[in-house]
Amino acid sequence: MFSYICLSWNSGNDAQVAAARRFQDLLNAQPAWSSVFATSGQRVYAAGMRPGTHGIYGLPSGQGVVLGRLFRRSTGSDVDTCDVKLTDGEGQAITESDGVALIQRFWGHWVAVLPSWTGMCRVLRDPTGALPCYRMEAEGVSIAFTWLEDVLELLRLPSPAVSWDGVVAMLAMRQLTAHETALQGVSQVLPGELTTLTPGTSQSQALWSAADVARRPADLEPDEAVERLRDTTLNCVRAWASCYDKIVLRLSGGFDSAVVLGALHRPRPATGVVCLNYFSDGADCDERSYARLAASREGCLLIERQRNGNFCLEEVLHPARTPIPSSYLGRMGSDPMDLQEAQAHGASALFTGAGGDQLFQEVRNTWSAADYLQLRGLDRGFPAATLDAARLGRVSFWRALHLAFRNRFARHDPIDGTGQFAALVTRDTCDAAMHMASRFVNPNLMAAGDLPIGKLNHLRALICPFDHQNPYTPRRPLDSVTPLMSQPLLELCLSLPTYLLTRGGQGRALARKAFANQVPAEIAMRRSKGSTDDHATTVLLRNLPLVKAILLDGQLVRRGLVDKQRMESALAGRTSTHDAYIGEIHACVAMEAWLGSVQRSSQSTYR
DSSP, rough: OOEEEEEOOTOOOHHHHHHHHHHHHHHHHHTTEEEEETTTTTEEEHHHHBTTBBEEEEEEGGOOEEEEEEEEEOOOOOEEOOOOOOOOOHHHHHTTTTTTTHHEEEEEEEEEEEEOOOOOEEEEEEETOOOOEEEEETEEEEESSSOOHHHHTTTTOOOBBHHHHHHHHHHSSOOOOOOOOOOOEEEETTTTTTEOOOOOOOOOOOSSOOHHHHOOOOOOHHHHHHHHHHHHHHHHHHHHTTOOEEEEEOOOOHHHHHHHHHHHSSSSSSSSEEEEEESSSSSTTTOOOHHHHHEEEEEEEEEEEEEEOOOGGGGGGGOOOOSOOOOOOTTTOOOOOHHHHHHHHTOOOOOTTTTTHHHHTTTSSSHHHHHHHHHHOOOHHHHHHHHHHHEEEEEEEHHHHHHHHHHHSSSSOOOTTTTTTTTSBBBHHHHHHHTHHHHHHHHHHHHHHHHHHHHHHHHHHHOOOOSSOTTTTTOSSSSEEEEOOOOHHHHHHHHHHHHHTTTTEEEEHHHHTTTTTSOOHHHHTTOOOOOOOHHHHHHHTTTHHHHHHHHHSSSSHTTTSHHHHEEEEEEESSSHHHHHHHHHHHHHHHHHHHHHHOOOOOOOOOO
């Protein structure tokens, strides 16, 4: 896995110089790590570099370095899939604009180190946040990094203490999207943000904001929007595919992974794609019939693997130490099978259609009518938009009309609904999370109350990047690629009004029309959606004694963050009861496992 560590210190401070020298000696002793940038008071190290996928882009005259993978912006139907070689002019534009030109002219997954003219070290994270960027201080040295285990093990540092405020926020909100994390002294650089690494201080500037993109709705006719969506998606998928000779694609049988498969075979068939489908017993857990349709259409090999209903949750009790806890749902036993199939077919990347639900607007609500009313007013198109919203929300036209006016003129709170799905968390925990929201919710989202209600919730669904690495398994030599979450596609969908994305009263309506000729009709028009809930319930029931031992006497119960009586009732063994709490029970197990790893005195074995 590609990783980096950036060190920044005051070269006039003897103690910091000594600490930085010791850290450099430790990193220089690691054969897998290389020094890729050095200037006074700054060093950048990287590991897992691979030409064409994870590279180093030096800026002229030692003015900085970009780590990761860059693509040039393309305005036409042809995409430049060659690896970027920055020209002197491009490098100069990046440094003179303090990184703005990097965001405007390129995309990909990257982090840039850009020393200022005063010598101050700064890091810039790409707008998608695909490559993590955290920061901490040790012995006066500021450190920016991808993977916390690298820093703690290689630099021989103790685990940071748990931030219980962060734990409270995570339990109620399910994600932490602001600077603060669940570890004391560890913060995250937000997507599109330029942050200083000066020891003792931190100043951040948003060079790109998803909320700002959403505030500039694209004025496109429906047919033009269809064409733009199709071309942008094809370009992004093809660009990522150009980085790899062979690819394993998780083909769920749903719309989004079918779109990725169709894009991989346009404009000409791809020969290095193998499809992998996971299935399990249950009404919505077996989508093989749809996956077979998609694979057969493109002439691809489809491998079908059954999810392990006997998965033992002991396998997730020792995760890597990460600044923010992660869920293991959707990962139970799949990583080893992913790697096994990739190695068997010589593939170095795993592609998925993750993010499509959020991006293309697979929703069931009436917000699109309120958005139309706020953006376009009572024009001749409003009745049709209201009818679409009624179909989408499965209510009457008059109910949709009433809700449109109510939601149009209501004040929208970006954190409204915090804790509404946290049935096992105590009321005090939810109240505390609401009180601390400004510390743990992305500031761009907190300031987005002026957006139409549908677009605000669209933004909320896209504000948190996907995990770069699975903390529940040893690191694997397999890149995880989510091409639908590429910056050009993210910006396009954020700028498209919700009533256009769902035009006709169907979730993903615009995307369904855009890819009608790229995916089987049965998938393009499919209304049902696959689920892994039955598998999660099966695993929980078969691990019930272990789960009870973990949760009923765990730290969350002892600290009063989770209601013990409700937890006991949820774990009583009745399947119907489990169904109501299934996700939250697994989330609590994941939190207890994370707490154990962070607080464990012995160092982790993850490398």
